[in-house]
Amino acid sequence: MLPIFFFIYLATVVAGASLVAPRTAVTTNTCSCSSGQIGVDVDVNIAVDPSNGKLLNSTTLRRQKQTFQIFGQLCQPVDSLNLPAPVQVLIHGQTYTSQYWNVQWNGFQNYSYVDFSCSQGVTSFVYDNICAGLSSHPATSKDCQLPTAAAVASSVARKLKDGSVAKALTGTTRLFTKVVGIGHSLGSLTLNFAAVQDGISSPFAGLILTSNVHIANSTSFLAGLATSFPPAASVNPARWGNLDPGYISGPSEESRLIFYGTPDTFNPSIPQLDFLTEDVGSIWILDQIANINTPVAFRGPITTILGALDGTLCIPCDQPTLQAREKVFFPNADFNLEIIPKVGHDIDLHFGAANVFPMMLDLFNAATK
Numbered sequence: 526m527l528p529i530f531f532f533i534y535l536a537t538v539v540a541g542a543s544l545v546a547p548r549t550a551v552t553t554n555t556c557s558c559s560s561g562q563i564g565v566d567v568d569v570n571i572a573v574d575p576s577n578g579k580l581l582n583s584t585t586l587r588r589q590k591q592t593f594q595i596f597g598q599l600c601q602p603v604d605s606l607n608l609p610a611p612v613q614v615l616i617h618g619q620t621y622t623s624q625y626w627n628v629q630w631n632g633f634q635n636y637s638y639v640d641f642s643c644s645q646g647v648t649s650f651v652y653d654n655i656c657a658g659l660s661s662h663p664a665t666s667k668d669c670q671l672p673t674a675a676a677v678a679s680s681v682a683r684k685l686k687d688g689s690v691a692k693a694l695t696g697t698t699r700l701f702t703k704v705v706g707i708g709h710s711l712g713s714l715t716l717n718f719a720a721v722q723d724g725i726s727s728p729f730a731g732l733i734l735t736s737n738v739h740i741a742n743s744t745s746f747l748a749g750l751a752t753s754f755p756p757a758a759s760v761n762p763a764r765w766g767n768l769d770p771g772y773i774s775g776p777s778e779e780s781r782l783i784f785y786g787t788p789d790t791f792n793p794s795i796p797q798l799d800f801l802t803e804d805v806g807s808i809w810i811l812d813q814i815a816n817i818n819t820p821v822a823f824r825g826p827i828t829t830i831l832g833a834l835d836g837t838l839c840i841p842c843d844q845p846t847l848q849a850r851e852k853v854f855f856p857n858a859d860f861n862l863e864i865i866p867k868v869g870h871d872i873d874l875h876f877g878a879a880n881v882f883p884m885m886l887d888l889f890n891a892a893t894k
Protein backbone atom coordinates (compact mmCIF):
# COMPACT_ATOMS: atom_id res chain seq x y z
CA MET A 526 0.00 0.00 0.00
CA LEU A 527 1.45 3.36 -0.96
CA PRO A 528 0.92 6.40 1.20
CA ILE A 529 -1.34 9.15 -0.12
CA PHE A 530 1.50 11.63 -0.68
CA PHE A 531 2.69 9.48 -3.49
CA PHE A 532 -0.50 9.80 -5.49
CA ILE A 533 -0.49 13.56 -5.15
CA TYR A 534 3.03 13.48 -6.48
CA LEU A 535 2.02 11.23 -9.36
CA ALA A 536 -0.90 13.47 -10.29
CA THR A 537 1.53 16.37 -10.54
CA VAL A 538 3.80 14.37 -12.81
CA VAL A 539 0.95 13.30 -15.08
CA ALA A 540 -0.56 16.78 -15.29
CA GLY A 541 2.89 18.24 -15.94
CA ALA A 542 3.59 15.90 -18.83
CA SER A 543 1.30 17.73 -21.20
CA LEU A 544 2.55 21.20 -20.33
CA VAL A 545 5.69 23.10 -21.04
CA ALA A 546 7.21 23.23 -17.57
CA PRO A 547 7.72 26.79 -16.38
CA ARG A 548 11.05 27.97 -15.03
CA THR A 549 11.11 27.27 -11.31
CA ALA A 550 13.63 27.63 -8.50
CA VAL A 551 13.83 25.92 -5.11
CA THR A 552 16.48 26.96 -2.61
CA THR A 553 17.29 25.25 0.68
CA ASN A 554 20.05 26.14 3.18
CA THR A 555 22.62 24.29 1.15
CA CYS A 556 21.34 23.94 -2.37
CA SER A 557 19.71 26.04 -5.09
CA CYS A 558 17.90 24.14 -7.85
CA SER A 559 16.49 25.83 -10.96
CA SER A 560 14.60 23.97 -13.64
CA GLY A 561 13.02 24.71 -17.00
CA GLN A 562 13.33 24.23 -20.75
CA ILE A 563 16.46 24.85 -22.82
CA GLY A 564 16.52 24.95 -26.62
CA VAL A 565 19.22 22.61 -27.95
CA ASP A 566 20.11 22.56 -31.67
CA VAL A 567 21.40 19.39 -33.29
CA ASP A 568 22.96 18.98 -36.72
CA VAL A 569 23.80 15.30 -37.22
CA ASN A 570 23.40 12.45 -39.67
CA ILE A 571 20.83 9.85 -38.71
CA ALA A 572 19.34 6.80 -40.40
CA VAL A 573 16.49 7.43 -42.83
CA ASP A 574 15.01 4.16 -41.61
CA PRO A 575 16.46 3.21 -38.22
CA SER A 576 14.61 -0.12 -38.27
CA ASN A 577 16.43 -1.17 -41.43
CA GLY A 578 20.04 -1.87 -40.50
CA LYS A 579 21.43 -1.18 -37.11
CA LEU A 580 24.87 0.13 -38.04
CA LEU A 581 24.67 3.76 -39.03
CA ASN A 582 27.12 3.37 -41.89
CA SER A 583 25.13 0.55 -43.42
CA THR A 584 21.95 2.58 -43.97
CA THR A 585 21.04 5.63 -45.95
CA LEU A 586 21.62 8.68 -43.82
CA ARG A 587 19.72 11.94 -43.65
CA ARG A 588 20.83 15.23 -42.18
CA GLN A 589 18.90 16.15 -39.05
CA LYS A 590 18.96 19.86 -38.28
CA GLN A 591 16.46 20.32 -35.51
CA THR A 592 15.91 22.16 -32.22
CA PHE A 593 14.83 20.14 -29.19
CA GLN A 594 13.33 21.60 -26.04
CA ILE A 595 15.15 19.91 -23.19
CA PHE A 596 13.80 19.92 -19.65
CA GLY A 597 16.62 20.18 -17.14
CA GLN A 598 17.48 21.12 -13.60
CA LEU A 599 20.64 22.81 -12.35
CA CYS A 600 21.38 22.19 -8.65
CA GLN A 601 24.15 24.36 -7.22
CA PRO A 602 25.57 24.43 -3.67
CA VAL A 603 24.67 27.91 -2.35
CA ASP A 604 28.07 28.55 -0.80
CA SER A 605 29.84 28.40 -4.16
CA LEU A 606 27.24 30.14 -6.36
CA ASN A 607 28.87 32.03 -9.23
CA LEU A 608 32.36 30.80 -8.36
CA PRO A 609 34.29 28.93 -11.07
CA ALA A 610 33.56 25.23 -10.60
CA PRO A 611 33.18 21.97 -12.50
CA VAL A 612 29.79 20.36 -13.07
CA GLN A 613 28.41 16.87 -13.70
CA VAL A 614 25.76 16.08 -16.33
CA LEU A 615 23.53 13.14 -15.41
CA ILE A 616 21.65 11.17 -18.09
CA HIS A 617 18.99 8.60 -17.21
CA GLY A 618 18.15 5.25 -18.81
CA GLN A 619 15.35 3.94 -21.01
CA THR A 620 11.78 4.53 -19.70
CA TYR A 621 13.12 6.63 -16.83
CA THR A 622 13.46 10.42 -16.52
CA SER A 623 15.86 12.77 -14.75
CA GLN A 624 14.16 11.63 -11.54
CA TYR A 625 16.36 8.51 -11.63
CA TRP A 626 19.25 10.76 -10.61
CA ASN A 627 17.12 13.07 -8.51
CA VAL A 628 14.61 10.86 -6.65
CA GLN A 629 11.96 13.00 -4.94
CA TRP A 630 9.55 10.33 -3.64
CA ASN A 631 8.64 11.29 -0.11
CA GLY A 632 10.84 9.39 2.33
CA PHE A 633 13.25 8.36 -0.43
CA GLN A 634 14.98 11.66 -1.10
CA ASN A 635 18.27 10.24 0.19
CA TYR A 636 18.30 8.16 -3.03
CA SER A 637 18.90 11.37 -4.98
CA TYR A 638 22.48 11.53 -6.24
CA VAL A 639 21.83 15.17 -7.13
CA ASP A 640 20.97 16.00 -3.51
CA PHE A 641 23.90 13.98 -2.22
CA SER A 642 26.29 15.78 -4.57
CA CYS A 643 24.94 19.21 -3.70
CA SER A 644 25.36 18.48 0.02
CA GLN A 645 28.99 17.61 -0.77
CA GLY A 646 29.59 20.86 -2.68
CA VAL A 647 29.19 19.57 -6.23
CA THR A 648 26.89 21.07 -8.90
CA SER A 649 24.75 18.81 -11.10
CA PHE A 650 22.82 19.35 -14.29
CA VAL A 651 20.22 16.64 -14.84
CA TYR A 652 17.90 16.50 -17.85
CA ASP A 653 15.21 14.44 -19.52
CA ASN A 654 16.42 12.70 -22.66
CA ILE A 655 14.83 13.50 -26.03
CA CYS A 656 11.53 11.61 -26.48
CA ALA A 657 11.27 11.26 -22.66
CA GLY A 658 9.97 13.07 -19.60
CA LEU A 659 9.25 16.75 -20.13
CA SER A 660 11.62 17.12 -23.10
CA SER A 661 10.52 17.25 -26.77
CA HIS A 662 8.41 14.35 -28.02
CA PRO A 663 8.61 14.75 -31.82
CA ALA A 664 5.60 13.59 -33.87
CA THR A 665 7.80 10.77 -35.14
CA SER A 666 9.95 8.89 -32.63
CA LYS A 667 12.39 8.33 -35.53
CA ASP A 668 13.64 11.86 -34.85
CA CYS A 669 15.07 10.44 -31.61
CA GLN A 670 18.04 8.31 -32.65
CA LEU A 671 21.36 7.59 -30.95
CA PRO A 672 23.31 10.31 -32.83
CA THR A 673 20.60 12.81 -31.87
CA ALA A 674 20.67 11.92 -28.18
CA ALA A 675 24.49 11.99 -28.20
CA ALA A 676 24.57 15.39 -29.93
CA VAL A 677 22.17 16.76 -27.31
CA ALA A 678 24.43 15.48 -24.50
CA SER A 679 27.52 17.13 -26.00
CA SER A 680 25.66 20.33 -26.78
CA VAL A 681 24.40 20.53 -23.21
CA ALA A 682 27.99 20.12 -21.96
CA ARG A 683 29.14 23.00 -24.21
CA LYS A 684 26.26 25.15 -23.03
CA LEU A 685 27.27 24.55 -19.41
CA LYS A 686 30.78 25.71 -20.25
CA ASP A 687 29.70 28.83 -22.14
CA GLY A 688 27.28 29.87 -19.40
CA SER A 689 24.07 29.55 -21.36
CA VAL A 690 22.49 26.73 -19.33
CA ALA A 691 22.82 28.73 -16.11
CA LYS A 692 21.58 31.86 -17.92
CA ALA A 693 18.49 30.07 -19.25
CA LEU A 694 17.57 28.50 -15.91
CA THR A 695 18.65 31.06 -13.31
CA GLY A 696 18.89 34.30 -15.28
CA THR A 697 22.58 34.56 -14.38
CA THR A 698 25.40 33.46 -16.69
CA ARG A 699 27.72 31.00 -14.98
CA LEU A 700 30.61 29.43 -16.85
CA PHE A 701 31.49 25.93 -15.65
CA THR A 702 35.13 24.97 -15.90
CA LYS A 703 34.91 21.24 -16.66
CA VAL A 704 32.06 18.84 -17.36
CA VAL A 705 31.91 15.18 -16.36
CA GLY A 706 29.26 13.03 -18.07
CA ILE A 707 27.57 10.41 -15.90
CA GLY A 708 25.11 7.97 -17.45
CA HIS A 709 22.84 5.19 -16.36
CA SER A 710 22.19 2.39 -18.88
CA LEU A 711 20.90 4.08 -22.07
CA GLY A 712 22.38 7.32 -20.69
CA SER A 713 25.79 5.62 -20.59
CA LEU A 714 25.27 4.29 -24.10
CA THR A 715 24.47 7.85 -25.19
CA LEU A 716 27.64 9.26 -23.60
CA ASN A 717 29.67 6.43 -25.13
CA PHE A 718 28.31 7.21 -28.59
CA ALA A 719 28.94 10.93 -28.02
CA ALA A 720 32.61 9.98 -27.49
CA VAL A 721 32.53 8.04 -30.80
CA GLN A 722 30.86 10.95 -32.60
CA ASP A 723 32.98 13.77 -31.09
CA GLY A 724 36.43 12.15 -31.36
CA ILE A 725 39.11 14.31 -29.78
CA SER A 726 36.81 17.34 -29.63
CA SER A 727 34.65 15.89 -26.82
CA PRO A 728 33.50 18.58 -24.38
CA PHE A 729 33.69 16.11 -21.47
CA ALA A 730 36.61 15.98 -19.02
CA GLY A 731 35.68 12.49 -17.87
CA LEU A 732 32.95 9.87 -18.10
CA ILE A 733 31.28 7.61 -15.55
CA LEU A 734 29.27 4.93 -17.34
CA THR A 735 26.99 3.00 -15.01
CA SER A 736 25.07 -0.14 -16.04
CA ASN A 737 26.27 -0.46 -19.62
CA VAL A 738 28.92 -2.54 -21.37
CA HIS A 739 29.76 -3.31 -24.99
CA ILE A 740 28.30 -6.47 -26.35
CA ALA A 741 29.52 -8.70 -29.10
CA ASN A 742 26.12 -10.03 -30.07
CA SER A 743 22.47 -9.11 -30.05
CA THR A 744 21.48 -10.81 -26.79
CA SER A 745 22.32 -7.70 -24.79
CA PHE A 746 20.19 -6.28 -22.06
CA LEU A 747 19.24 -3.10 -23.89
CA ALA A 748 18.54 -4.95 -27.14
CA GLY A 749 16.29 -7.24 -25.10
CA LEU A 750 14.33 -4.28 -23.78
CA ALA A 751 13.61 -3.17 -27.33
CA THR A 752 11.75 -6.42 -27.92
CA SER A 753 10.14 -6.92 -24.49
CA PHE A 754 8.82 -3.37 -23.93
CA PRO A 755 5.68 -2.61 -25.98
CA PRO A 756 4.47 0.67 -27.46
CA ALA A 757 3.75 3.16 -24.68
CA ALA A 758 0.37 3.90 -26.30
CA SER A 759 -0.75 0.37 -25.38
CA VAL A 760 0.74 0.51 -21.86
CA ASN A 761 -1.15 3.64 -20.85
CA PRO A 762 -3.50 5.00 -23.55
CA ALA A 763 -4.73 7.85 -21.34
CA ARG A 764 -1.22 9.18 -20.91
CA TRP A 765 0.59 8.13 -24.08
CA GLY A 766 -2.15 7.28 -26.59
CA ASN A 767 -1.02 10.06 -28.93
CA LEU A 768 2.55 8.75 -29.28
CA ASP A 769 3.65 6.65 -32.27
CA PRO A 770 4.59 2.96 -31.68
CA GLY A 771 8.32 3.77 -31.58
CA TYR A 772 7.75 5.22 -28.10
CA ILE A 773 7.99 2.27 -25.70
CA SER A 774 7.45 1.67 -21.99
CA GLY A 775 7.36 -1.15 -19.41
CA PRO A 776 4.07 -3.06 -19.47
CA SER A 777 3.90 -3.88 -15.74
CA GLU A 778 5.56 -3.55 -12.36
CA GLU A 779 6.82 -7.10 -12.79
CA SER A 780 8.42 -6.33 -16.16
CA ARG A 781 10.62 -3.81 -14.38
CA LEU A 782 12.03 -6.27 -11.85
CA ILE A 783 14.76 -6.99 -14.41
CA PHE A 784 16.22 -3.66 -13.23
CA TYR A 785 16.63 -4.99 -9.69
CA GLY A 786 18.78 -7.43 -7.74
CA THR A 787 17.54 -9.95 -5.17
CA PRO A 788 14.65 -8.77 -2.91
CA ASP A 789 16.97 -8.26 0.07
CA THR A 790 18.90 -5.56 -1.81
CA PHE A 791 16.19 -2.88 -2.22
CA ASN A 792 13.25 -1.41 -0.30
CA PRO A 793 10.06 -3.40 -1.10
CA SER A 794 8.15 -0.19 -2.03
CA ILE A 795 10.63 0.73 -4.75
CA PRO A 796 9.27 -1.39 -7.65
CA GLN A 797 5.79 0.08 -7.13
CA LEU A 798 7.15 3.63 -7.04
CA ASP A 799 9.28 2.80 -10.08
CA PHE A 800 6.31 1.52 -12.12
CA LEU A 801 4.00 4.39 -11.18
CA THR A 802 6.59 6.95 -12.28
CA GLU A 803 7.86 5.11 -15.35
CA ASP A 804 8.10 7.04 -18.57
CA VAL A 805 8.63 6.45 -22.27
CA GLY A 806 11.63 6.31 -24.60
CA SER A 807 12.43 5.99 -28.30
CA ILE A 808 12.99 2.40 -29.41
CA TRP A 809 15.31 3.61 -32.18
CA ILE A 810 18.01 4.81 -29.79
CA LEU A 811 18.11 1.26 -28.41
CA ASP A 812 18.13 -0.35 -31.83
CA GLN A 813 21.34 1.50 -32.66
CA ILE A 814 23.24 0.03 -29.70
CA ALA A 815 25.85 -1.73 -31.87
CA ASN A 816 27.20 1.64 -33.02
CA ILE A 817 29.21 2.01 -29.81
CA ASN A 818 31.26 -1.06 -30.67
CA THR A 819 34.15 0.98 -32.00
CA PRO A 820 37.18 2.33 -30.09
CA VAL A 821 36.98 6.00 -29.07
CA ALA A 822 39.70 8.66 -29.18
CA PHE A 823 38.63 10.02 -25.79
CA ARG A 824 41.62 10.71 -23.52
CA GLY A 825 40.03 11.57 -20.17
CA PRO A 826 39.31 9.16 -17.35
CA ILE A 827 36.45 6.70 -17.91
CA THR A 828 34.97 4.43 -15.26
CA THR A 829 32.35 1.77 -15.92
CA ILE A 830 30.31 0.79 -12.86
CA LEU A 831 28.32 -2.45 -12.94
CA GLY A 832 26.05 -4.06 -10.37
CA ALA A 833 27.13 -7.59 -9.48
CA LEU A 834 23.42 -8.53 -9.59
CA ASP A 835 22.91 -7.00 -13.05
CA GLY A 836 22.35 -10.48 -14.46
CA THR A 837 22.37 -9.58 -18.14
CA LEU A 838 25.40 -7.27 -18.13
CA CYS A 839 27.79 -8.62 -15.51
CA ILE A 840 28.68 -11.67 -17.65
CA PRO A 841 31.04 -13.13 -16.72
CA CYS A 842 30.85 -11.15 -13.49
CA ASP A 843 34.58 -11.04 -13.15
CA GLN A 844 36.50 -7.76 -12.90
CA PRO A 845 39.71 -8.68 -14.78
CA THR A 846 37.76 -10.22 -17.68
CA LEU A 847 35.34 -7.31 -18.08
CA GLN A 848 38.09 -4.73 -17.50
CA ALA A 849 40.12 -6.23 -20.36
CA ARG A 850 37.10 -6.60 -22.65
CA GLU A 851 35.94 -3.00 -22.16
CA LYS A 852 39.42 -1.41 -22.29
CA VAL A 853 39.62 -2.33 -26.00
CA PHE A 854 36.98 0.33 -26.68
CA PHE A 855 38.77 3.03 -24.65
CA PRO A 856 42.40 2.63 -25.79
CA ASN A 857 43.55 6.18 -24.93
CA ALA A 858 41.57 6.65 -21.75
CA ASP A 859 42.54 5.95 -18.17
CA PHE A 860 39.90 3.23 -17.96
CA ASN A 861 38.70 1.37 -14.91
CA LEU A 862 35.77 -0.99 -14.35
CA GLU A 863 34.16 -1.46 -10.94
CA ILE A 864 31.75 -4.23 -9.93
CA ILE A 865 29.52 -3.32 -6.98
CA PRO A 866 28.19 -6.12 -4.78
CA LYS A 867 24.48 -6.35 -3.87
CA VAL A 868 23.11 -4.00 -6.54
CA GLY A 869 21.28 -4.75 -9.78
CA HIS A 870 20.83 -2.67 -12.94
CA ASP A 871 19.18 0.35 -11.28
CA ILE A 872 22.15 0.91 -8.99
CA ASP A 873 20.81 4.17 -7.47
CA LEU A 874 17.57 2.52 -6.33
CA HIS A 875 19.22 -0.20 -4.21
CA PHE A 876 20.39 0.02 -0.59
CA GLY A 877 23.93 -0.27 -1.94
CA ALA A 878 23.66 3.16 -3.61
CA ALA A 879 24.85 4.52 -0.27
CA ASN A 880 28.29 3.12 -1.17
CA VAL A 881 28.22 4.08 -4.83
CA PHE A 882 27.37 7.79 -4.39
CA PRO A 883 30.64 8.63 -2.56
CA MET A 884 32.54 6.56 -5.13
CA MET A 885 31.06 8.53 -8.05
CA LEU A 886 31.78 11.80 -6.30
CA ASP A 887 35.42 10.78 -5.74
CA LEU A 888 35.68 9.93 -9.45
CA PHE A 889 34.13 13.30 -10.34
CA ASN A 890 36.60 15.12 -8.09
CA ALA A 891 39.55 13.21 -9.53
CA ALA A 892 38.44 13.95 -13.12
CA THR A 893 38.06 17.69 -12.50
CA LYS A 894 40.93 18.62 -10.19
Ligand SMILES: *[C@@H]1O[C@H](CO)[C@@H](O)[C@H](O)[C@H]1NC(C)=O
Binds near residue numbers: 743744745
Ligand atom coordinates in the same frame (compact mmCIF):
# COMPACT_ATOMS: atom_id res chain seq x y z
C1 LIG B 1 26.40 -13.31 -26.39
O1 LIG B 1 26.14 -12.51 -25.23
C2 LIG B 1 25.74 -13.26 -24.13
C3 LIG B 1 25.37 -12.28 -23.05
O2 LIG B 1 26.30 -11.23 -22.95
C4 LIG B 1 26.87 -14.23 -23.74
O3 LIG B 1 26.47 -15.02 -22.65
C5 LIG B 1 27.22 -15.14 -24.91
O4 LIG B 1 28.34 -15.91 -24.58
C6 LIG B 1 27.54 -14.30 -26.13
N1 LIG B 1 27.71 -15.16 -27.29
C7 LIG B 1 28.73 -15.00 -28.14
C8 LIG B 1 28.77 -15.96 -29.28
O5 LIG B 1 29.57 -14.14 -28.00
Ligand SMILES: *[C@@H]1O[C@H](CO)[C@@H](O)[C@H](O)[C@H]1NC(C)=O
Binds near residue numbers: 635875877
Ligand atom coordinates in the same frame (compact mmCIF):
# COMPACT_ATOMS: atom_id res chain seq x y z
C1 LIG C 1 18.48 5.89 2.30
O1 LIG C 1 18.03 5.60 3.62
C2 LIG C 1 17.58 4.25 3.77
C3 LIG C 1 16.99 4.15 5.18
O2 LIG C 1 17.94 4.52 6.14
C4 LIG C 1 18.73 3.29 3.54
O3 LIG C 1 18.30 1.96 3.67
C5 LIG C 1 19.28 3.52 2.12
O4 LIG C 1 20.42 2.70 1.91
C6 LIG C 1 19.66 4.98 1.92
N1 LIG C 1 20.05 5.17 0.54
C7 LIG C 1 21.08 5.92 0.17
C8 LIG C 1 21.34 6.01 -1.27
O5 LIG C 1 21.79 6.50 0.96
Ligand SMILES: CC(=O)N[C@H]1CO[C@H](CO)[C@@H](O)[C@@H]1O
Binds near residue numbers: 580582583816819
Ligand atom coordinates in the same frame (compact mmCIF):
# COMPACT_ATOMS: atom_id res chain seq x y z
C1 LIG D 1 31.66 1.13 -37.38
C2 LIG D 1 30.81 0.31 -38.27
O1 LIG D 1 29.64 0.17 -37.98
N1 LIG D 1 31.38 -0.21 -39.33
C3 LIG D 1 30.66 -1.03 -40.30
C4 LIG D 1 30.36 -0.25 -41.58
O2 LIG D 1 29.82 -1.10 -42.59
C5 LIG D 1 30.63 -2.18 -42.95
C6 LIG D 1 29.99 -2.89 -44.12
O3 LIG D 1 28.65 -3.15 -43.88
C7 LIG D 1 30.84 -3.08 -41.73
O4 LIG D 1 31.67 -4.15 -42.04
C8 LIG D 1 31.48 -2.27 -40.60
O5 LIG D 1 31.56 -3.06 -39.44
